[in-house]
Amino acid sequence: MLVVHDEFAGGITSNYKYVAWDSIQKQIGEVTPPNDQPPTSPTDPAVPTTPTFSTASFTGTGASELIVGNAFDNTIFGREGNDTIYGGAGNDRVEGNVGDDVLHGGNGDDVFIIGSSQAMNEVILDFTQGQDRIDLGERDANTREKGWQDFSFIGEQAFTKAGQLRAYQDEAKGITVIEGNIGNDPDAEMHVECTGLITFTRADFIL
Numbered sequence: 001m002l003v004v005h006d007e008f009a010g011g012i013t014s015n016y017k018y019v020a021w022d023s024i025q026k027q028i029g030e031v032t033p034p035n036d037q038p039p040t041s042p043t044d045p046a047v048p049t050t051p052t053f054s055t056a057s058f059t060g061t062g063a064s065e066l067i068v069g070n071a072f073d074n075t076i077f078g079r080e081g082n083d084t085i086y087g088g089a090g091n092d093r094v095e096g097n098v099g100d101d102v103l104h105g106g107n108g109d110d111v112f113i114i115g116s117s118q119a120m121n122e123v124i125l126d127f128t129q130g131q132d133r134i135d136l137g138e139r140d141a142n143t144r145e146k147g148w149q150d151f152s153f154i155g156e157q158a159f160t161k162a163g164q165l166r167a168y169q170d171e172a173k174g175i176t177v178i179e180g181n182i183g184n185d186p187d188a189e190m191h192v193e194c195t196g197l198i199t200f201t202r203a204d205f206i207l
Helices: 021-028
Strands: 002-009 013-019 057-059 066-068 075-077 084-086 093-095 102-104 111-113 122-124 133-135 164-170 175-181 190-195
Touching: none
Parallel strands: 057 075, 066 084, 075 093, 084 102, 093 111, 102 122, 111 133, 122 190
Antiparallel strands: 002 013, 164 175, 175 190
């Protein structure tokens, strides 16, 4: 295991988390762990330390913006625009909504909400398995059927019908892709990328 820098705590102190070496080895190609701290990923921007707001909840303006949470259990809704959202130190609920958003939950047990808009392409920077979850409850998994349909998680398998959710690793890019099929075709209408190689299970989702 290696200790890596994870997140600020309300802009005051730093926290650290343990990351399995085999996960890092796939990213940087080292056979044995180095003696010092691993380098920061070039795709992971520096975490800002000044909160955007001082309350527990915040809704964006509709423009593309940077939103930074605080030490509370935040509920953050980005609205329109290509937003970058940092949840902060609490147990946060983070939703980018419309646009190509970058989501960072930070410390705590966080929920990343993937809303119903089709005009979105989300990237989750710091999903922690067994701690964080991805909420797809706002999406109808099959628009061809009457009423509200939940997704069915099928692991890495190919789609065979509408209403299915899958997740697969792209080792070349060092990401895990989550896709949902809501129509009667083999294509994905929902696309989410998570930094790192993660073997998702049904328990990682709120469906």
